[in-house]
Amino acid sequence: MKNEIISFLSNSLDKYGYLGAVIGISGGIDSAVTGALLVEALGRDRVFGLLLPERDSSPDTVRDSKLVCCHLGIGYKLIRLTGILRKKGIYRMHPPALFFPRKVQEWYTRKVWEEEGDTYIKELTSSGSTTFLKGLAYYRIKHRTRMTMLYFEAEKRHYAVVGSTNKTEVKMGFYVKWGDDSVDFEPLSHLYKTDVYRLAGELGVPDRIIEKPASPDIAPGITDEYAMGVSYKDIDRILKKIEGGKDLSSEKPENVRRVTTILNCAAYREIRSLGISDQLP
């Protein structure tokens, strides 16, 4: 598994003449794994990390991201996006919650999330109340702004932008269109999240990074599993059974229903630059 990805990375960067790779380091497991694979493929001198936190990032984000970069031994740059996003006018929509303890922020965000009803489905289909739609615009522009910065640093160096989206995220629509999915190479897109965990162990990713709950780091208290409503273990097992055409009767019916609903709605993410000669999905 590991060696196949390493040759994919070194062959494809070579084929297109890229001199190295830029990667966004979030402090999460996926970017840590991608970083480790890139270091093995290219050597640490040709891998450059970008840390792109903003006002609402978790207080752990920068510390964990630095830990990953130090562990990998790669050069990196910390660019705080708060000033850029303020200029884009987004923070006016949500005043800062600085004076509340993180736990209160988490409680409040989850309350708002739950009041909206089936929030993740509404997210996938971009539907819901005006307040909810503003919330979508508010967090998606952050991911897209990160993409613009990754390319800015990559293009100056003739480096490729390498992404960290895994197969579970692709299938479940757990990414931002023209944001974290918009890269040159996507070395984890054939691996389920649970496979990424296995690979992390093999690559020696620090325990702290492996053990923290996976989160898109967009709002306090909203982890991946909280947003999707099913655990990664359950999601991946069900996705693999669906992919292999296997019997689902041993699975909890509510989990199967949840995963298949999300799969159907995730197709909305795939409306991309559709022209008159394309088949509408």
Place this chain on the structure above:
Amino acid sequence: MKNEIISFLSNSLDKYGYLGAVIGISGGIDSAVTGALLVEALGRDRVFGLLLPERDSSPDTVRDSKLVCCHLGIGYKLIRLTGILRKKGIYRMHPPALFFPRKVQEWYTRKVWEEEGDTYIKELTSSGSTTFLKGLAYYRIKHRTRMTMLYFEAEKRHYAVVGSTNKTEVKMGFYVKWGDDSVDFEPLSHLYKTDVYRLAGELGVPDRIIEKPASPDIAPGITDEYAMGVSYKDIDRILKKIEGGKDLSSEKPENVRRVTTILNCAAYREIRSLGISDQLP
């Protein structure tokens, strides 16, 4: 031609439940034509224009864009990107040329362009000197920043982002990956530039917009035809002959060579989120 696009637009927005469309108005012919088609498809109240100039935009950009919006009778918002791009740190790379007359700026930019050698080919393949690569990063981040603003305004309203890229631009790679090409619907992507001109006449686009030289408005004096080195009339005639498998012997050999070289290099634009299970192009 016109009616087919109008039904494509109203059907596809309807199918995905979008309430309207956001469009970036540049003051050029493509966005004016797309705007006119959207108004016919959805009615002017469901079409919203964004004007997104920045420090280096032509002095005519805002005036021409307002002319288009007034002519279409659509609502619009002018967001100057200069502050955002300054926060992204880009203007430090190129100091302002404010005190030089526009003509001198044009002369200077063309001189730099010509000194680099085959600039458009280098652009397509992202190769060249360090200074040149910085120049690429510098102008591409502008297009990507525009994309983030178009989606921000669209998502707040549950509107689609509708693009204006035509078939000549698609084939010749005359767009920025994850920038002006990253939209929900692309109603002109099956039309060559010369067809867009014809459509503009039919739709009553103001003469001033039709007659100005097509330009990406990224640097003074660099028009589309100057950058590609062949006129749109010649490019489209050659592209149509190639598409139809027709004889090219009546074409100037240097034009055919130029177009085919660009076609080959434009494939580099298509490195997009490639995974291990994708076929490398």
